[in-house]
Amino acid sequence: MIELSNFDLPTLWFAVVFAFLAVFLFLDGFDFGVGALFATRGDPEEKERLLAAIGPFWDGNEVWLVVFGGALFAAFPPVYAALFSRHYLLLFGVLGTLILRGLAPEFYEQRHDESWQRWWGRAFVVGSVGAPFLLGVFAANWLLGTAGPTLTSLVVGLAVVCMTIASGAAFLGLKLRGELREEMVAYGPKATLAFLAFAVVTLVLLASRVSYDVTSAALVALTVASGVGYVLATKQGYRYVSFVTAGGMTGSFVALVGTLMYPVVEPVRGLTVAEAAVGSPSIELLTGSAALLLPLVLTYFVVLYSAFSGPIDPEEAY
Amino acid sequence: MVDPVVASRLQFALTTIVHIVFPVMSMGLAPFLVYFTWKEIRTGEVLYERLRRFWTKIFAVSFAVGTVTGLVLEFEFGTNFAAFSETAGALFGGPLAAEGMMAFFLEATFLGVFVFGRERVSDRLYFLSSVMVGLGTWLSAVWILVANSWMQTPRGFEMATKNGHPVVLLTDPVAAYANPRFPWMFVHMQNAAVLSVALFMAGVAAYHLYRRRHLNVVDTGNLDATFWQTTLKVAIVALVISAPFQAIHGDAYGRHVAETQPQKFAAMEAVWETDSYVPEYIIAFPTSVEDLTNPRAKDIFGIGIPGGASWLASGGDPSAEITGLNEFESSPPVAVVFWSFRAMVALGFWFIALAFWAAYRWRTGELLEDHLLHKALMASSLLGILGVELGWIVTEVGRQPWVIQGVMKTSDSVSQNLGSTEALATLVGFAVVYFALLSVYSYVVARIIRTGPAGPVPDDYDQPRDPESPTPTREVPADD
Numbered sequence: 172m173i174e175l176s177n178f179d180l181p182t183l184w185f186a187v188v189f190a191f192l193a194v195f196l197f198l199d200g201f202d203f204g205v206g207a208l209f210a211t212r213g214d215p216e217e218k219e220r221l222l223a224a225i226g227p228f229w230d231g232n233e234v235w236l237v238v239f240g241g242a243l244f245a246a247f248p249p250v251y252a253a254l255f256s257r258h259y260l261l262l263f264g265v266l267g268t269l270i271l272r273g274l275a276p277e278f279y280e281q282r283h284d285e286s287w288q289r290w291w292g293r294a295f296v297v298g299s300v301g302a303p304f305l306l307g308v309f310a311a312n313w314l315l316g317t318a319g320p321t322l323t324s325l326v327v328g329l330a331v332v333c334m335t336i337a338s339g340a341a342f343l344g345l346k347l348r349g350e351l352r353e354e355m356v357a358y359g360p361k362a363t364l365a366f367l368a369f370a371v372v373t374l375v376l377l378a379s380r381v382s383y384d385v386t387s388a389a390l391v392a393l394t395v396a397s398g399v400g401y402v403l404a405t406k407q408g409y410r411y412v413s414f415v416t417a418g419g420m421t422g423s424f425v426a427l428v429g430t431l432m433y434p435v436v437e438p439v440r441g442l443t444v445a446e447a448a449v450g451s452p453s454i455e456l457l458t459g460s461a462a463l464l465l466p467l468v469l470t471y472f473v474v475l476y477s478a479f480s481g482p483i484d485p486e487e488a489y
Numbered sequence: 490m491v492d493p494v495v496a497s498r499l500q501f502a503l504t505t506i507v508h509i510v511f512p513v514m515s516m517g518l519a520p521f522l523v524y525f526t527w528k529e530i531r532t533g534e535v536l537y538e539r540l541r542r543f544w545t546k547i548f549a550v551s552f553a554v555g556t557v558t559g560l561v562l563e564f565e566f567g568t569n570f571a572a573f574s575e576t577a578g579a580l581f582g583g584p585l586a587a588e589g590m591m592a593f594f595l596e597a598t599f600l601g602v603f604v605f606g607r608e609r610v611s612d613r614l615y616f617l618s619s620v621m622v623g624l625g626t627w628l629s630a631v632w633i634l635v636a637n638s639w640m641q642t643p644r645g646f647e648m649a650t651k652n653g654h655p656v657v658l659l660t661d662p663v664a665a666y667a668n669p670r671f672p673w674m675f676v677h678m679q680n681a682a683v684l685s686v687a688l689f690m691a692g693v694a695a696y697h698l699y700r701r702r703h704l705n706v707v708d709t710g711n712l713d714a715t716f717w718q719t720t721l722k723v724a725i726v727a728l729v730i731s732a733p734f735q736a737i738h739g740d741a742y743g744r745h746v747a748e749t750q751p752q753k754f755a756a757m758e759a760v761w762e763t764d765s766y767v768p769e770y771i772i773a774f775p776t777s778v779e780d781l782t783n784p785r786a787k788d789i790f791g792i793g794i795p796g797g798a799s800w801l802a803s804g805g806d807p808s809a810e811i812t813g814l815n816e817f818e819s820s821p822p823v824a825v826v827f828w829s830f831r832a833m834v835a836l837g838f839w840f841i842a843l844a845f846w847a848a849y850r851w852r853t854g855e856l857l858e859d860h861l862l863h864k865a866l867m868a869s870s871l872l873g874i875l876g877v878e879l880g881w882i883v884t885e886v887g888r889q890p891w892v893i894q895g896v897m898k899t900s901d902s903v904s905q906n907l908g909s910t911e912a913l914a915t916l917v918g919f920a921v922v923y924f925a926l927l928s929v930y931s932y933v934v935a936r937i938i939r940t941g942p943a944g945p946v947p948d949d950y951d952q953p954r955d956p957e958s959p960t961p962t963r964e965v966p967a968d969d
Contacts, residue, residue, distance in 0.1 A: 227602065230552075233597070240567075244563075244574060248578020249578070254567065259569075259907065281936065452662055453580070456662055460583075471598040471599065
């Protein structure tokens, strides 16, 4: 076995866990955003096109949440246990909204009558808005070491919802054609500005609770720069740049939460990364398998996204 | 108020019992979908395209429900069983993370290609995606059963204290993860999934063949008739292989349980006193009313095969000694385990009978005329899934009061800070949501089945056909 002892595996896994969360919030985030934008459409044909845009992707995107949970459990069992049991009802709310979002597109297509589709359409919207909101609340509570909702965590929840709408609009810019695309894309800059406003409020609210340093200041700057870049790129019609900057916003915002927390990983019990991490050989096995598997996972995503690259045709409805 | 331990256990029982239906459907359907896709690509026949499309619809719905209900289980380890998660995380978390990285990604990403990509990707990649989806569903079972088999026969760890909590430390990954129970569980589960889906497909095909029994269904010019005949035949082939195999394998698996979990085996056979020449009870009842609720009841009225249980436990020796439940400090709810085991075995024998009955009718050329067989197949379409449920009840209830056999009690595994109101609220919430979920799923699947492979059923479906008229042909509307 490779000598890993002088490498700080607990810190690596702390970064990996947050990276999984960020990838989830970006990839499934654009699915959530499309779900939120679904609420703005009345025309059944337009709704079909929105569903078709995320159809092949969202199942795979959602797995990043499972992997985030699994990695947190495997690398930091006491954190998983403490965090999940402390946020008992909140996490059942997350599950409830994810159930609605997960079933709605599948069931929506099963019957083509109005009331059936109206109800599953609503379920889709509620799930798509509710899940990122509650996950944002969860992440903020984790950082702050609180159990119930606080003003800060509610603001973070709203910020995450706006962030997913921005990602969703950018994604639809790549997947749609015509007038519908322009209408959807136009929501992106508005959502981004709202996200930046909520993010600033969050930072002000956090000022008394956490100490900012160079890294966190850089991440704040990166978040704001991505947001501004997104707005400018979208106005100019650079769709790929919009999509990438949406990812930048998500990544730097999640990284900021992780940075503000580190080296503590369970604020209530005061457990640091080193104290909470599993020992050898568990963590080495985990590292080895992740190193082998993640390139494979990347390959699957490349296959999937290249098979369905470019705008979808209207006939390809879900 | 309700005890959070009881509420958590009921909630986990409820959510697993419902969840298992969907992985069984997807694991069992996967090999059939690979076969249909392969045939479609090799022969170019519209029949196989329709078979693939039709069963993919059911797969996709099952997968969607399976994903969300499975996510619930992953979360429940943290929300309701935090003490278990903290204690066992070093050993138990790894397989869950591996399931996500190794199995779910494979399944979920290639399902996107498989469901939406027929027109977009090459035949080769399309076939590969069907294999990948199937591999993903099966690998998912690998990791779940690696984790579960460790809970049944824990190896490769030692106990320690960390941050003030008891924790297991992984000392020997090979012993822990290449657990002696794993191959038994995996083979039994996968074969059960194929068997269950074969029964389901046979039931669905029988339903359509039975509905059109007035017609001369042998008439091969009719696409629908061909579709259901092929479905039935493919299902019968799978049944004839998987049903007897399940019984033979189950018998050997039972011996392994007797060796490694004697307490569970004693509960399966309701053996109280250590004894040799233990009979295999076909039925057994406590003789006094009070004993109905007493798991330690000794007086049992039963009809049994002399030496049968000893014979099963030892692999052929009717005089073998079986350790009785009274030798152990605690015991699982014996009646639940005893009856679930018996019902599962009885179903297993019925499946074998059904498989050979159907195979015999096929051989004699009367497969499409035997309406009694059709009725039996329809009635049995969900019994495979029932068998899986019963098997899991034997496995999981039979291990109680241990969550990790001999290491950690279930009552110690529940989250310490969980209040009874919260626990009750989510229990009731899940009961309502899962009831709705099962209802909608059943409704949607029933609708797909009723509609059949290619759009609405023609109006004259149930009308006897004039034998003089030419074979009706109708355009096959494109699916979806």
